[in-house]
Ligand SMILES: Nc1ncnc2c1ncn2[C@@H]1O[C@H](COP(=O)(O)OP(=O)(O)OP(=O)(O)O)[C@@H](O)[C@H]1O
Protein backbone atom coordinates (compact mmCIF):
# COMPACT_ATOMS: atom_id res chain seq x y z
CA UNK A 254 0.00 0.00 0.00
CA UNK A 255 1.13 3.52 -0.67
CA UNK A 256 1.82 6.17 1.96
CA UNK A 257 -0.60 8.47 0.22
CA UNK A 258 -4.33 8.13 0.73
CA UNK A 259 -5.04 10.22 -2.35
CA UNK A 260 -2.94 10.82 -5.43
CA UNK A 261 -4.24 13.16 -8.09
CA UNK A 262 -2.26 13.80 -11.28
CA UNK A 263 -3.23 16.44 -13.82
CA UNK A 264 -6.92 15.89 -13.32
CA UNK A 265 -9.23 17.86 -15.59
CA UNK A 266 -13.00 17.73 -15.85
CA UNK A 267 -15.13 19.74 -18.26
CA UNK A 268 -18.89 20.17 -18.22
CA UNK A 269 -19.65 21.45 -21.71
CA UNK A 270 -17.75 24.71 -21.92
CA UNK A 271 -17.14 24.90 -18.20
CA UNK A 272 -13.80 23.62 -16.97
CA UNK A 273 -14.68 22.58 -13.42
CA UNK A 274 -11.24 21.13 -12.68
CA UNK A 275 -8.14 22.34 -14.45
CA UNK A 276 -5.08 20.11 -14.37
CA UNK A 277 -5.23 19.48 -10.63
CA UNK A 278 -2.38 17.59 -9.00
CA UNK A 279 -2.41 16.79 -5.30
CA UNK A 280 -0.99 14.25 -2.86
CA UNK A 281 -2.69 13.65 0.47
CA UNK A 282 -0.77 11.48 2.93
CA UNK A 283 -2.52 8.94 5.12
CA UNK A 284 -3.61 10.12 8.54
CA UNK A 285 -4.05 13.73 7.51
CA UNK A 286 -7.13 15.90 7.83
CA UNK A 287 -7.09 17.75 4.53
CA UNK A 288 -9.24 20.85 4.06
CA UNK A 289 -10.23 21.95 0.59
CA UNK A 290 -11.15 25.64 0.46
CA UNK A 291 -12.53 27.60 -2.42
CA UNK A 292 -15.39 29.87 -3.45
CA UNK A 293 -18.71 28.54 -4.72
CA UNK A 294 -18.27 26.72 -8.01
CA UNK A 295 -14.49 26.38 -7.70
CA UNK A 296 -14.51 22.59 -8.16
CA UNK A 297 -14.46 21.10 -4.66
CA UNK A 298 -17.48 18.83 -4.97
CA UNK A 299 -16.44 17.85 -8.49
CA UNK A 300 -13.09 16.72 -7.08
CA UNK A 301 -14.81 14.53 -4.48
CA UNK A 302 -17.13 13.04 -7.07
CA UNK A 303 -14.17 12.27 -9.33
CA UNK A 304 -12.30 10.66 -6.43
CA UNK A 305 -15.29 8.47 -5.59
CA UNK A 306 -15.57 7.44 -9.23
CA UNK A 307 -19.02 9.01 -9.50
CA UNK A 308 -17.72 11.12 -12.40
CA UNK A 309 -15.25 10.31 -15.15
CA UNK A 310 -12.31 12.67 -15.60
CA UNK A 311 -11.97 14.41 -18.95
CA UNK A 312 -8.23 13.79 -18.65
CA UNK A 313 -5.70 12.94 -15.99
CA UNK A 314 -5.60 10.29 -13.35
CA UNK A 315 -6.42 9.75 -9.68
CA UNK A 316 -5.91 7.02 -7.13
CA UNK A 317 -7.67 6.63 -3.81
CA UNK A 318 -6.10 4.21 -1.31
CA UNK A 319 -4.11 2.83 -4.24
CA UNK A 320 -7.23 2.16 -6.36
CA UNK A 321 -7.65 3.82 -9.73
CA UNK A 322 -10.83 5.91 -9.85
CA UNK A 323 -11.66 4.83 -13.41
CA UNK A 324 -11.24 1.09 -13.02
CA UNK A 325 -11.81 0.45 -9.30
CA UNK A 326 -14.50 2.83 -8.12
CA UNK A 327 -16.33 -0.09 -6.46
CA UNK A 328 -13.28 -0.77 -4.28
CA UNK A 329 -12.97 2.92 -3.48
CA UNK A 330 -16.57 3.14 -2.34
CA UNK A 331 -16.11 0.03 -0.21
CA UNK A 332 -13.12 1.46 1.59
CA UNK A 333 -14.25 5.03 2.07
CA UNK A 334 -17.12 6.84 3.74
CA UNK A 335 -18.74 9.97 2.36
CA UNK A 336 -21.00 12.74 3.51
CA UNK A 337 -22.14 14.54 0.38
CA UNK A 338 -24.94 17.03 -0.12
CA UNK A 339 -27.57 14.46 0.78
CA UNK A 340 -27.09 12.96 4.20
CA UNK A 341 -28.44 9.59 3.08
CA UNK A 342 -30.53 9.32 6.25
CA UNK A 343 -34.06 7.94 6.38
CA UNK A 344 -36.24 10.54 8.05
CA UNK A 345 -38.86 8.04 9.20
CA UNK A 346 -36.42 5.75 10.94
CA UNK A 347 -34.89 6.24 14.35
CA UNK A 348 -31.22 7.15 14.61
CA UNK A 349 -30.34 3.65 15.68
CA UNK A 350 -32.38 2.04 12.90
CA UNK A 351 -30.69 4.27 10.34
CA UNK A 352 -27.28 3.01 11.40
CA UNK A 353 -28.60 -0.53 11.74
CA UNK A 354 -29.81 -0.36 8.15
CA UNK A 355 -26.45 0.83 6.84
CA UNK A 356 -24.54 -1.63 8.99
CA UNK A 357 -26.48 -4.40 7.27
CA UNK A 358 -25.70 -2.88 3.88
CA UNK A 359 -22.05 -3.06 4.87
CA UNK A 360 -22.60 -6.62 6.13
CA UNK A 361 -21.13 -6.00 9.56
CA UNK A 362 -21.61 -9.13 11.69
CA UNK A 363 -24.44 -8.77 14.25
CA UNK A 364 -22.28 -8.48 17.36
CA UNK A 365 -19.98 -5.97 15.73
CA UNK A 366 -22.92 -4.03 14.38
CA UNK A 367 -24.30 -3.42 17.87
CA UNK A 368 -21.00 -2.36 19.37
CA UNK A 369 -20.05 -0.15 16.45
CA UNK A 370 -23.40 1.66 16.49
CA UNK A 371 -23.18 2.20 20.22
CA UNK A 372 -19.62 3.46 19.91
CA UNK A 373 -20.38 5.97 17.17
CA UNK A 374 -23.64 7.23 18.66
CA UNK A 375 -21.90 7.69 22.01
CA UNK A 376 -18.96 9.49 20.38
CA UNK A 377 -21.34 11.87 18.65
CA UNK A 378 -23.32 12.47 21.85
CA UNK A 379 -26.44 10.85 20.38
CA UNK A 380 -26.69 7.58 22.29
CA UNK A 381 -29.39 8.81 24.71
CA UNK A 382 -31.53 9.84 21.76
CA UNK A 383 -31.05 6.78 19.60
CA UNK A 384 -34.75 5.78 19.60
CA UNK A 385 -35.97 9.14 18.27
CA UNK A 386 -37.21 9.48 14.70
CA UNK A 387 -34.61 11.37 12.67
CA UNK A 388 -37.25 13.43 10.81
CA UNK A 389 -37.83 15.47 13.97
CA UNK A 390 -34.18 16.20 14.58
CA UNK A 391 -32.35 19.49 14.15
CA UNK A 392 -29.94 19.88 11.27
CA UNK A 393 -26.96 19.69 13.60
CA UNK A 394 -28.04 16.36 15.07
CA UNK A 395 -28.73 14.97 11.62
CA UNK A 396 -25.28 16.01 10.44
CA UNK A 397 -23.68 14.26 13.41
CA UNK A 398 -25.62 11.13 12.61
CA UNK A 399 -24.63 11.42 8.96
CA UNK A 400 -20.96 11.59 9.95
CA UNK A 401 -21.46 8.49 12.11
CA UNK A 402 -23.07 6.78 9.13
CA UNK A 403 -20.08 7.64 6.93
CA UNK A 404 -17.73 6.04 9.48
CA UNK A 405 -19.78 2.96 10.25
CA UNK A 406 -17.71 0.39 8.35
CA UNK A 407 -14.37 1.68 9.70
CA UNK A 408 -13.25 3.24 6.42
CA UNK A 409 -9.64 4.44 6.55
CA UNK A 410 -10.67 7.53 4.53
CA UNK A 411 -13.76 9.71 4.66
CA UNK A 412 -14.97 12.54 2.45
CA UNK A 413 -16.99 15.28 4.11
CA UNK A 414 -18.47 17.88 1.76
CA UNK A 415 -19.30 20.96 3.85
CA UNK A 416 -20.30 19.05 6.98
CA UNK A 417 -21.15 22.16 9.02
CA UNK A 418 -22.87 24.29 6.39
CA UNK A 419 -26.27 25.48 7.55
CA UNK A 420 -25.57 24.77 11.22
CA UNK A 421 -25.76 27.48 13.84
CA UNK A 422 -22.40 28.36 15.48
CA UNK A 423 -23.06 26.22 18.55
CA UNK A 424 -24.11 23.16 16.57
CA UNK A 425 -21.20 23.63 14.16
CA UNK A 426 -18.72 23.84 17.03
CA UNK A 427 -20.23 20.73 18.62
CA UNK A 428 -19.95 18.77 15.38
CA UNK A 429 -16.35 19.95 14.92
CA UNK A 430 -15.45 18.79 18.42
CA UNK A 431 -17.02 15.36 17.98
CA UNK A 432 -15.46 15.06 14.56
CA UNK A 433 -12.02 16.01 15.77
CA UNK A 434 -12.14 13.49 18.61
CA UNK A 435 -13.53 10.67 16.54
CA UNK A 436 -11.07 11.25 13.71
CA UNK A 437 -8.15 11.24 16.14
CA UNK A 438 -9.42 8.14 17.93
CA UNK A 439 -9.94 6.18 14.73
CA UNK A 440 -6.89 7.48 12.88
CA UNK A 441 -8.96 8.09 9.79
CA UNK A 442 -7.80 10.24 6.87
CA UNK A 443 -10.25 13.02 6.07
CA UNK A 444 -10.90 15.00 2.90
CA UNK A 445 -13.07 17.90 3.95
CA UNK A 446 -14.48 20.89 2.13
CA UNK A 447 -15.62 23.96 3.99
CA UNK A 448 -16.33 27.66 3.60
CA UNK A 449 -15.48 28.22 7.23
CA UNK A 450 -11.87 29.27 7.68
CA UNK A 451 -11.92 28.98 11.45
CA UNK A 452 -13.08 25.41 10.99
CA UNK A 453 -10.31 24.71 8.48
CA UNK A 454 -7.76 26.13 10.87
CA UNK A 455 -9.05 24.11 13.80
CA UNK A 456 -9.51 20.76 12.09
CA UNK A 457 -7.06 20.57 9.23
CA UNK A 458 -3.39 19.61 9.17
CA UNK A 459 -3.19 20.50 5.53
CA UNK A 460 -5.14 22.97 3.46
CA UNK A 461 -5.50 23.33 -0.29
CA UNK A 462 -7.00 26.43 -1.85
CA UNK A 463 -8.71 26.05 -5.21
CA UNK A 464 -9.94 28.75 -7.58
CA UNK A 465 -11.71 28.07 -10.86
CA UNK A 466 -10.53 24.48 -10.85
CA UNK A 467 -6.88 25.34 -10.24
CA UNK A 468 -4.92 24.69 -7.07
CA UNK A 469 -3.61 28.04 -5.82
CA UNK A 470 -1.84 27.10 -2.63
CA UNK A 471 -1.23 24.16 -0.35
CA UNK A 472 0.34 23.72 3.07
CA UNK A 473 -0.45 23.63 6.74
CA UNK A 474 -2.25 26.71 8.10
CA UNK A 475 1.00 28.25 9.38
CA UNK A 476 2.79 27.77 6.07
CA UNK A 477 -0.12 29.34 4.20
CA UNK A 478 -0.12 32.33 6.49
CA UNK A 479 3.59 32.87 5.96
CA UNK A 480 3.48 32.17 2.20
CA UNK A 481 0.44 34.12 1.21
CA UNK A 482 -0.24 36.64 3.93
CA UNK A 483 1.91 39.63 4.73
CA UNK A 484 3.43 39.83 8.20
CA UNK A 485 2.05 42.48 10.49
CA UNK A 486 2.83 44.35 13.64
CA UNK A 487 0.18 45.38 16.10
CA UNK A 488 0.86 48.26 18.43
CA UNK A 489 -1.34 49.31 21.33
CA UNK A 490 -0.72 52.81 22.59
CA UNK A 491 -1.66 56.50 22.52
CA UNK A 492 -0.65 59.35 20.23
CA UNK A 493 -1.10 58.02 16.69
CA UNK A 494 -1.47 61.35 14.88
CA UNK A 495 -2.65 61.59 11.25
CA UNK A 496 0.75 63.04 10.36
CA UNK A 497 2.52 60.02 11.83
CA UNK A 498 0.22 57.62 10.00
CA UNK A 499 0.92 59.42 6.70
CA UNK A 500 4.62 59.14 7.37
CA UNK A 501 4.32 55.41 8.08
CA UNK A 502 2.33 54.89 4.89
CA UNK A 503 5.12 56.50 2.88
CA UNK A 504 7.62 53.90 4.09
CA UNK A 505 8.46 51.37 1.34
CA UNK A 506 8.33 48.43 3.73
CA UNK A 507 4.81 49.20 4.92
CA UNK A 508 1.95 48.07 2.74
CA UNK A 509 -0.92 49.43 4.83
CA UNK A 510 -1.94 50.73 8.24
CA UNK A 511 -5.17 50.50 10.15
CA UNK A 512 -6.23 52.25 13.33
CA UNK A 513 -8.92 50.99 15.65
CA UNK A 514 -9.18 52.87 18.91
CA UNK A 515 -5.81 52.63 20.60
CA UNK A 516 -4.64 49.83 18.33
CA UNK A 517 -2.50 50.42 15.24
CA UNK A 518 -2.03 47.52 12.84
CA UNK A 519 0.82 47.84 10.36
CA UNK A 520 0.94 45.38 7.49
CA UNK A 521 4.44 44.87 6.11
CA UNK A 522 5.58 43.84 2.66
CA UNK A 523 8.00 41.29 4.08
CA UNK A 524 9.25 39.86 7.37
CA UNK A 525 11.31 42.41 9.23
CA UNK A 526 12.26 43.42 12.73
CA UNK A 527 9.74 45.56 14.62
CA UNK A 528 12.50 47.55 16.35
CA UNK A 529 13.03 50.35 13.77
CA UNK A 530 9.28 50.95 13.57
CA UNK A 531 8.96 51.10 17.33
CA UNK A 532 11.77 53.65 17.35
CA UNK A 533 9.98 55.84 14.81
CA UNK A 534 6.82 55.70 16.91
CA UNK A 535 8.60 56.51 20.17
CA UNK A 536 10.43 59.41 18.55
CA UNK A 537 7.10 60.73 17.31
CA UNK A 538 5.85 60.76 20.89
CA UNK A 539 3.63 57.66 20.88
CA UNK A 540 3.18 56.05 24.30
CA UNK A 541 3.47 52.34 23.54
CA UNK A 542 1.82 49.78 25.79
CA UNK A 543 2.16 46.65 23.73
CA UNK A 544 3.83 45.46 20.53
CA UNK A 545 2.90 42.20 18.87
CA UNK A 546 4.21 40.57 15.70
CA UNK A 547 2.16 38.06 13.81
CA UNK A 548 1.02 36.76 10.49
CA UNK A 549 -2.21 37.33 8.65
CA UNK A 550 -5.22 35.26 9.63
CA UNK A 551 -6.22 32.39 7.36
CA UNK A 552 -9.18 34.48 6.28
CA UNK A 553 -6.91 37.27 5.05
CA UNK A 554 -4.70 34.74 3.27
CA UNK A 555 -7.77 33.30 1.60
CA UNK A 556 -9.07 36.70 0.50
CA UNK A 557 -5.64 37.65 -0.84
CA UNK A 558 -5.50 34.43 -2.86
CA UNK A 559 -9.01 34.97 -4.20
CA UNK A 560 -8.26 38.53 -5.27
CA UNK A 561 -4.88 37.84 -6.87
CA UNK A 562 -4.88 38.24 -10.67
N1 LIG B 1 -23.24 17.93 -13.22
C1 LIG B 1 -22.81 19.13 -13.64
N2 LIG B 1 -23.21 19.63 -14.82
C2 LIG B 1 -22.78 20.82 -15.27
N3 LIG B 1 -21.91 21.60 -14.59
C3 LIG B 1 -21.47 21.18 -13.42
C4 LIG B 1 -21.90 19.92 -12.86
N4 LIG B 1 -21.29 19.75 -11.67
C5 LIG B 1 -20.53 20.85 -11.48
N5 LIG B 1 -20.63 21.70 -12.52
C6 LIG B 1 -19.92 22.99 -12.64
O1 LIG B 1 -18.59 22.80 -12.27
C7 LIG B 1 -18.10 23.90 -11.51
C8 LIG B 1 -17.59 23.43 -10.17
O2 LIG B 1 -18.68 22.99 -9.39
P1 LIG B 1 -18.51 22.32 -7.95
O3 LIG B 1 -19.84 21.83 -7.55
O4 LIG B 1 -17.41 21.33 -8.00
O5 LIG B 1 -18.07 23.56 -7.06
P2 LIG B 1 -17.85 23.66 -5.49
O6 LIG B 1 -16.47 24.16 -5.31
O7 LIG B 1 -18.22 22.39 -4.83
O8 LIG B 1 -18.87 24.81 -5.10
P3 LIG B 1 -19.76 25.03 -3.75
O9 LIG B 1 -18.85 25.68 -2.77
O10 LIG B 1 -20.83 25.96 -4.20
O11 LIG B 1 -20.28 23.70 -3.32
C9 LIG B 1 -19.26 24.89 -11.44
O12 LIG B 1 -19.09 25.84 -12.46
C10 LIG B 1 -20.46 24.03 -11.69
O13 LIG B 1 -21.50 24.77 -12.25
Ligand SMILES: [Mg+2]
Pocket residue numbers: 297298299414
Ligand atom coordinates in the same frame (compact mmCIF):
# COMPACT_ATOMS: atom_id res chain seq x y z
MG1 LIG C 1 -19.68 21.88 -3.45
